[in-house]
Amino acid sequence: MRPFLSHPFDDDKLKEECGVFGVIGVADAANFVALGLHALQHRGQEAAGIVSHHPEHGFNSARRFGYVRDNFTNQKVMDTLPGELAIGHVRYSTAGSKGATAIRDVQPFFGEFSMGGAAIAHNGNLTNAAQLRKELIERGSIFQSSSDSECIIHLMARSIQRTVPERMKDALRRVEGAFSVIAMTRTKLIGVRDPLGVRPLVLGRVGEGYALSSETCGLDIIGADFVREVEPGEMVVIEDGEITSSRPFAPATSRFCIFEHVYFSRPDSILGGRSVYETRRQIGVELAREAPVEADLVCPVPDSGTPAAIGYSQESGIPYAMGIIRNQYMGRTFIEPTEQIRNMGVRLKLNVNRGLIKGKRIILVDDSVVRGTTSRKIKDMILDAGAAEVHFRIASPPTAWPCFYGVDTPERSKLLAANMSEEEMRDWIGVDSLRFISLDGLYRAAGEPEGRDPRRPQYCDACFSGEYPVAPSDKLAEGFEMKEAAE
Numbered sequence: 001m002r003p004f005l006s007h008p009f010d011d012d013k014l015k016e017e018c019g020v021f022g023v024i025g026v027a028d029a030a031n032f033v034a035l036g037l038h039a040l041q042h043r044g045q046e047a048a049g050i051v052s053h054h055p056e057h058g059f060n061s062a063r064r065f066g067y068v069r070d071n072f073t074n075q076k077v078m079d080t081l082p083g084e085l086a087i088g089h090v091r092y093s094t095a096g097s098k099g100a101t102a103i104r105d106v107q108p109f110f111g112e113f114s115m116g117g118a119a120i121a122h123n124g125n126l127t128n129a130a131q132l133r134k135e136l137i138e139r140g141s142i143f144q145s146s147s148d149s150e151c152i153i154h155l156m157a158r159s160i161q162r163t164v165p166e167r168m169k170d171a172l173r174r175v176e177g178a179f180s181v182i183a184m185t186r187t188k189l190i191g192v193r194d195p196l197g198v199r200p201l202v203l204g205r206v207g208e209g210y211a212l213s214s215e216t217c218g219l220d221i222i223g224a225d226f227v228r229e230v231e232p233g234e235m236v237v238i239e240d241g242e243i244t245s246s247r248p249f250a251p252a253t254s255r256f257c258i259f260e261h262v263y264f265s266r267p268d269s270i271l272g273g274r275s276v277y278e279t280r281r282q283i284g285v286e287l288a289r290e291a292p293v294e295a296d297l298v299c300p301v302p303d304s305g306t307p308a309a310i311g312y313s314q315e316s317g318i319p320y321a322m323g324i325i326r327n328q329y330m331g332r333t334f335i336e337p338t339e340q341i342r343n344m345g346v347r348l349k350l351n352v353n354r355g356l357i358k359g360k361r362i363i364l365v366d367d368s369v370v371r372g373t374t375s376r377k378i379k380d381m382i383l384d385a386g387a388a389e390v391h392f393r394i395a396s397p398p399t400a401w402p403c404f405y406g407v408d409t410p411e412r413s414k415l416l417a418a419n420m421s422e423e424e425m426r427d428w429i430g431v432d433s434l435r436f437i438s439l440d441g442l443y444r445a446a447g448e449p450e451g452r453d454p455r456r457p458q459y460c461d462a463c464f465s466g467e468y469p470v471a472p473s474d475k476l477a478e479g480f481e482m483k484e485a486a487e
Contacts, residue, residue, distance in 0.1 A: 019043030022087035025209025030081035044090035054083035089121035124178035178405035197232025258459035284311025291435030299323030309365035358386035
């Protein structure tokens with residue numbers, strides 16, 4: 001049995017795979033990392049881990065299932081992680097064992113090399129991990145986990161380079177897919193992004209030291225000043241207060257994940273110099289322009305639909321209202337839910353504001369539709385509360401293709417938009433109207449005034465377009481059909 005279960009009522013959302021955080025040059029660095037991971041908790045809620053280094057006590061690690069706040073606010077645990085250098089990771093499994101996660105799959109991973117130990121934490125997904133794993137095992141490597149990230153450690157071990165950063169470059173040149181990696185040696189903090197920059201990574205200054213984080217909100221919580229983003233294809237090595245930058249990979253056009261703007265990142269983070277909140281509000285503005293409808297109230301599906309609902313209301317002139325209230329204390333109360341509790345569905349998490357909804361024509365704004373099951377349940381709740389009409393407006397285009405770059409996506413056969421037209425989805429969900437923002441509208445909201453230019457790739461939007469910037473080698477070997485072949 002799994003020692004810790006995911007939330008049983010969140011299985012109709014795309015889930016980010018993890019967040020990474022590291023600090024160097026501050027006393028009790030692990031405490032700063034714990035705070036940073038707490039700020040990044042939305043990126044992974046299954047497990048967390050921290051590795052630190054102290055000149056006298058060497059490398060130390062702690063890995064736990066569950067929330068950061070439940071494991072890394074314990075002073076006894078934090079006392080085992082001394083030193084001025086530490087990295088950490090919050091996890092939601094994508095690659096690796098699903099449904100039977102073991103503590104050995106929890107990052108950061110650690111390895112001893114001839115020049116000393118090193119630990120790594122990886123945000124993303126390697127699309128050729130199965131191929132690499134088979135090759136490494138045939139050459140004698142012994143894997144301890146089922147995670148694709150462990151391939152990086154084994155590739156580093158087989159490198160003939162003399163330093164850890166050079167071994168990392170060797171290893172990362174062999175992998176395909178998406179990766180933002182934070183690593184540490186006894187004296188160095190290292191950050192690197194894949195050539196396409198699919199996943200985020202930012203650099204901050206904290207006192208006399210430095211921090212690396214998946215998002216700027218992680219810097220905010222420790223009072224660090226934002227310095228800049230680690231650029232796509234860049235490796236930064238921080239040692240003795242100095243930063244060295246290098247470019248280990250062939251130049252490539254950036255393809256940052258556009259769904260970070262839609263859902264994954266926290267709304268108070270900054271991506272590419274843009275406020276995530278403002279981008280999501282602007283998505284609502286574009287939605288109101290593209291898909292107007294006569295109604296009495298605009299209501300978000302909390303919390304992810306809130307900024308877009310505000311934008312839709314402002315642009316349409318239709319009043320904004322909290323028609324659905326989220327139970328903020330749901331947490332993980334139901335570790336082993338009974339069938340009766342499961343049948344309550346989203347009612348354990350969301351409740352309708354009946355006095356507000358009754359007799360009204362309601363526009364519900366949500367971030368995405370994946371399987372569509374939650375949308376149907378929310379529609380039923382709204383109608384049960386006496387709404388006259390229900391109109392769904394979705395702050396992303398139809399999700400018709402799985403992501404292979406570190407996002408937990410159902411198989412294509414289970415994605416509603418892969419099997420139905422927009423009209424068929426409307427009928428299946430049972431609403432008066434259903435509209436998604438266009439891909440052009442999403443690009444405009446993200447700061448591309450002319451929309452999406454297919455001749456000049458700007459983002460990774462494969463989950464909407466089916467155009468994968470990196471061929472998913474392992475999935476192709478399993479029989480996955482790319483867009484051209486499928487259509």
